[in-house]
Amino acid sequence: MSDTHAQTVPFVRDTMLPAASPPDRQSGAIRWLRENLFSGPVNTVLTILGALIIWFLVATFWDWFAHSVWNASSLSECREIIAATWGEGARGACFAVIRERWNQYVFGFYPPELYWRPTMTFGLLMVALAPVLFGASLTIRRVVLGITAIVTLAAMMWLGVPAGWLAFTAVVLAFGFLASERNIAWLLPFSIVYPLLGVWFLWGGTLWGPIFVLAGPVLGWLAWRLLGSRAPMLGVVVAALVTILFWLFLAGDAATDAQGLVPLAIEPVRSDRFGGFLLSLTIGVAGIALSLPLGIVLALARRSDMFLIKSLAVMFIEFIRGVPLIALLFVASLLLNYFLPPGTSFDIILRVIIMVTIFAAAYMAEVIRGGLAALPKGQYEAADALGLDYWKAQRLIVLPQALKISIPGIVSTFIGMFKDTTLVTFVGLYDPLKSMSDAVRANIAWKGIYWEPFIFVGAIFFLICFGMSRYSMYLERRLQRDHR
Amino acid sequence: MKKSVFLGTVAAATMIAGMGLAQEGSTLAQVKERDELNCGVNTGLVGFAAPDASGNWTGFDVAYCRALAAAVLGDPNKVRFVPTTGQTRFTALSSGEVDVLARNSTWTFSRDTDLALDFVGVNYYDGQGFMVRKDLGVTSAKELDGATICIQTGTTTELNLADYFRANNMSYTPVNIDSNAEGEQQYMAGACDAYTTDASGLAATRAAFADPENHIILPEIISKEPLGPAVRHGDNNWGDIARWTLNALIAAEEYGVTSRNIEELVRSSNNPEVQRLLGVSDELGAMIGLDAEWARRAILANGNYGEIFAANIGEQTPIGLARGLNAQWTQGGLLYAQPFR
Numbered sequence: 001m002s003d004t005h006a007q008t009v010p011f012v013r014d015t016m017l018p019a020a021s022p023p024d025r026q027s028g029a030i031r032w033l034r035e036n037l038f039s040g041p042v043n044t045v046l047t048i049l050g051a052l053i054i055w056f057l058v059a060t061f062w063d064w065f066a067h068s069v070w071n072a073s074s075l076s077e078c079r080e081i082i083a084a085t086w087g088e089g090a091r092g093a094c095f096a097v098i099r100e101r102w103n104q105y106v107f108g109f110y111p112p113e114l115y116w117r118p119t120m121t122f123g124l125l126m127v128a129l130a131p132v133l134f135g136a137s138l139t140i141r142r143v144v145l146g147i148t149a150i151v152t153l154a155a156m157m158w159l160g161v162p163a164g165w166l167a168f169t170a171v172v173l174a175f176g177f178l179a180s181e182r183n184i185a186w187l188l189p190f191s192i193v194y195p196l197l198g199v200w201f202l203w204g205g206t207l208w209g210p211i212f213v214l215a216g217p218v219l220g221w222l223a224w225r226l227l228g229s230r231a232p233m234l235g236v237v238v239a240a241l242v243t244i245l246f247w248l249f250l251a252g253d254a255a256t257d258a259q260g261l262v263p264l265a266i267e268p269v270r271s272d273r274f275g276g277f278l279l280s281l282t283i284g285v286a287g288i289a290l291s292l293p294l295g296i297v298l299a300l301a302r303r304s305d306m307f308l309i310k311s312l313a314v315m316f317i318e319f320i321r322g323v324p325l326i327a328l329l330f331v332a333s334l335l336l337n338y339f340l341p342p343g344t345s346f347d348i349i350l351r352v353i354i355m356v357t358i359f360a361a362a363y364m365a366e367v368i369r370g371g372l373a374a375l376p377k378g379q380y381e382a383a384d385a386l387g388l389d390y391w392k393a394q395r396l397i398v399l400p401q402a403l404k405i406s407i408p409g410i411v412s413t414f415i416g417m418f419k420d421t422t423l424v425t426f427v428g429l430y431d432p433l434k435s436m437s438d439a440v441r442a443n444i445a446w447k448g449i450y451w452e453p454f455i456f457v458g459a460i461f462f463l464i465c466f467g468m469s470r471y472s473m474y475l476e477r478r479l480q481r482d483h484r
Numbered sequence: 485m486k487k488s489v490f491l492g493t494v495a496a497a498t499m500i501a502g503m504g505l506a507q508e509g510s511t512l513a514q515v516k517e518r519d520e521l522n523c524g525v526n527t528g529l530v531g532f533a534a535p536d537a538s539g540n541w542t543g544f545d546v547a548y549c550r551a552l553a554a555a556v557l558g559d560p561n562k563v564r565f566v567p568t569t570g571q572t573r574f575t576a577l578s579s580g581e582v583d584v585l586a587r588n589s590t591w592t593f594s595r596d597t598d599l600a601l602d603f604v605g606v607n608y609y610d611g612q613g614f615m616v617r618k619d620l621g622v623t624s625a626k627e628l629d630g631a632t633i634c635i636q637t638g639t640t641t642e643l644n645l646a647d648y649f650r651a652n653n654m655s656y657t658p659v660n661i662d663s664n665a666e667g668e669q670q671y672m673a674g675a676c677d678a679y680t681t682d683a684s685g686l687a688a689t690r691a692a693f694a695d696p697e698n699h700i701i702l703p704e705i706i707s708k709e710p711l712g713p714a715v716r717h718g719d720n721n722w723g724d725i726a727r728w729t730l731n732a733l734i735a736a737e738e739y740g741v742t743s744r745n746i747e748e749l750v751r752s753s754n755n756p757e758v759q760r761l762l763g764v765s766d767e768l769g770a771m772i773g774l775d776a777e778w779a780r781r782a783i784l785a786n787g788n789y790g791e792i793f794a795a796n797i798g799e800q801t802p803i804g805l806a807r808g809l810n811a812q813w814t815q816g817g818l819l820y821a822q823p824f825r
Binding site: 075079100101103104108109111112270272273330333334337338425426427428434435438439440441442443444447448450 | 538564663
C-alpha cells in the first residue's frame with residue numbers, strides 16, 4: 001500500500017461500521033403511519049377527517065350498543081330493564097327481539113319440529129357444492145366439510161332430529177369426507193341429484209314426485225336417442241315435448257299411484273310456511289345455480305351467427321334488463337294467476353325463482369359476453385385451426401378463458417341477486433328484512449322496535465355476501481395463468 | 485315435418501289456454517272440496533292480523549276468517565292465511581287466490597264497482613286522525629297550518645290529507661314514508677310535526693311509545709274508513725255466506741249470545757230471533773247452502789263481535805281502542821245487523 005497520502009489524510013477508517021437500526025422515524029408503527037396515513041397534506045387532512053367520523057359514530061352509538069338487552073319478552077320490558085340498569089333517560093338496543101324471534105328470521109313459519117330439515121338441506125348443499133366449488137384444493141375441502149359436518153350435526157341434534165335422519169345425514173357427510181379425501185369426482189352424481197333431493201327435503205311430501213320429475217328428462221333422452229340419429233332437429237323437439245308432456249300429464253298421477261304402492265313420504269310443508277333466510281337462501285341458491293348456465297347460453301346465443309337465435313337472445317336480454325325486477329315479481333304473483341286455469345296451484349316460490357332466474361340470467365349474459373369479447377380473436381381462430389367443432393371450441397378453449405375474465409362480474413351479479421331476494425316482500429312473501437320485521441312488529445310486544453332487526457339481518461347478509469366475494473377472489477387467484 | 489311440429493305446438497298451446505278459460509265453479513263448492521278457506525289478511529298489522537312466534541295468526545280480521553271457516557267447514561282452524569300487501573290484495577281476490585279478503589280494506593265506491601269487489605259489510609269503522617307531540621301546543625287539526633306531516637304513500641290517507649288541507653285553506657309539507665314502522669321512526673326523530681294514519685293505527689302506535697303521555701291524538705277525524713271483508717263479484721251465494729257470518733257475529737252481541745252461554749241458549753232461549761240465529765227454529769242455514777248450526781259454530785269460534793273486539797283491540801288490550809262508532813246501534817254506535825228472518 002502506498003503511503004503517498006499518509007500525511008495528507010488525517011484519518012482513514014479501516015473497518016466497516018456495524019449495521020445500525022434505522023432511525024425511529026423510519027421503522028415500525030411510526031413509519032407505517034407516515035407512509036400510509038400522513039404522507040402528505042391531503043392525506044393528513046383525510047386521515048384526520050376519517051378519524052373524526054369514526055369517533056363521531058362511536059361516540060353517538062356506543063351507549064346504544066353498550067346498553068343492549070338480550071333477555072326480555074317485550075319492548076316495554078326492555079325499556080324498563082334499561083331504565084333500571086342505566087338510569088332514567090338512558091337508551092339502549094333491545095336485541096331481545098332477536099333472541100325471541102330468531103327462529104322466524106331464520107326459518108320463517110316452517111313447523112318448529114321440522115327445523116332440522118332445512119338445516120340438513122343446507123348442510124348437504126355444502127357436500128353437493130364441494131366438487132363444484134372446491135374441486136382443486138384438498139385443504140379447503142377438509143376445512144369446509146369438517147366445519148359443515150360439525151355445525152350441521154350439532155344444530156340438527158339441538159333442533160331435535162329423529163335418529164334415523166341424523167344417521168342419514170352423518171352417512172352422507174362421512175361419504176362426502178371420504179370422497180373428498182380419495183376422489184372428489186365420486187361426489188358429482190350426488191351434486192346432480194341434489195337439487196331434487198333438496199326440494200324434497202324442504203317441501204316434503206312424497207319422494208316419488210322428484211323421482212318422476214327426474215324420469216321426464218330420462219324419457220326425453222330416450223326419445224332423442226331413438227330419433228336423434230335420423231333427424232337431429234326433430235329429435236330435440238320431440239325430446240323436449242316428451243319431457244314436458246310427461247311432466248304435465250303423467251308425472252303427478254304416476255307419483256300418486258306409486259305413493260299408494262310404496263309409501264315414501266315425509267311430512268309436507270307448504271310454500272306459505274317458508275320465510276326469513278330460508279326463503280332468501282332457497283331463492284338465492286336456486287337462482288344462482290340456474291342463472292349461470294342460462295346466462296352462458298344467452299351470451300353464446302347473442303354472439304351467434306344465426307340471425308333468429310341472435311335476435312331472440314338480444315330481445316330477451318334487452319327486455320329483461322329494461323324491466324325492473326319488481327315488475328317481474330308482480331307478473332309472477334299477479335298476472336300469471338289470470339292466465340293459469342283457476343285452481344291450479346303454481347307454487348309462488350317457484351314462480352319467483354323463475355323470475356329471479358331469468359332476471360339474473362339476462363345480466364349474467366351481458367357479463368359473460370364481456371368476457372367473450374375480451375378474448376383475443378386469435379383464440380377463436382386457434383380453436384378453428386385445431387379442427388374443433390363449435391361446442392368443443394367453446395367448451396375447451398373459449399369459455400374457460402372468458403369465464404375466468406368474467407369472475408368478478410359474475411359474482412357481483414350473484415351478490416346483487418341474493419340481496420334482491422328481499423324484494424319478494426312486495427308479493428307477500430316473508431323476506432327477512434322487511435316482511436318478517438313487520439310481522440314481528442305487528443305483535444304489540446315488539447311494536448316500535450326498528451333498528452335491531454335491520455342490524456341482525458344486515459349482519460347475516462353481509463357475512464354471506466362477503467363470503468361470496470372472498471370466494472371469487474380465491475377463484476381468481478387460483479385460475480391466474482398469466483405471469484405478472 | 486317442420487310444419488307438423490309447429491301445428492303440434494299450436495295445438496298444445498290452445499289446449500292449455502282452453503283449460504285456463506274453463507269456468508270456475510261456485511266458491512262454496514271449491515272451499516268445501518279443498519276443505520280449507522283461503523283468507524287474505526294483512527302481512528302484519530297490530531291487533532288486526534299478526535303471526536305469533538310459532539306462526540299462528542291472531543287478530544281482529546283473523547277472527548272473522550276463523551268464524552267463516554267454522555260456519556262453512558265446521559272447524560275454525562281450516563283456514564289458510566294468505567298474507568297480502570297493499571298492492572297485491574285486490575288482485576289476489578279477483579284472481580281467485582283467496583276466497584275472502586279480510587284485510588282492513590276501506591269500502592269505497594271505486595273498489596266496490598270498478599275493481600269488481602263485493603264488500604259484505606263493515607267490521608270496523610275507522611277514520612283518519614293526527615298525532616302530535618304535546619309540547620307542540622296544538623289541540624286541534626285546524627291549527628296544523630304549515631306543519632310537516634308524515635304520511636304513508638299510496639294509501640287513501642294520503643288523498644284524504646290533501647283533501648282536508650285544501651278544504652280548510654291550509655298548507656302542509658308531506659314527509660313520505662313507506663311503512664308504519666318507518667313513520668313512527670321519523671315522527672320520533674322529529675322529522676315531522678304530526679303523524680297521520682287511521683285512528684286505530686295511531687292508538688296502537690302511541691301505546692308502543694316509550695313516553696305515550698307526551699303525545700296526543702287530535703280530536704278531528706278527517707275521513708270515513710269503513711273497513712270490511714270483501715269477496716269477488718259474481719258469486720252471490722258466497723257473498724251471502726260471508727255477509728251473514730259477519731251479521732251473525734254482530735247480532736249475537738246484540739242478543740247477548742256469547743261463546744260461553746251459547747250452549748245454554750240453544751237449549752233454553754225463547755227469544756225467537758235467537759232461536760232462528762242459532763238454528764233452533766226455522767232453517768236459515770239451508771237458504772245459503774249450509775246446515776242449521778252454521779251461525780252457532782261461527783260464534784263459538786272466537787265469540788261474538790264484542791268478544792272478538794275485546795280480545796284483540798279492546799280497552800283491556802295494550803292497543804286500548806274504545807268501542808266508539810263500533811258499538812251496537814242500541815249503544816249509540818253504528819253496528820246494525822239486519823234481522824235474521
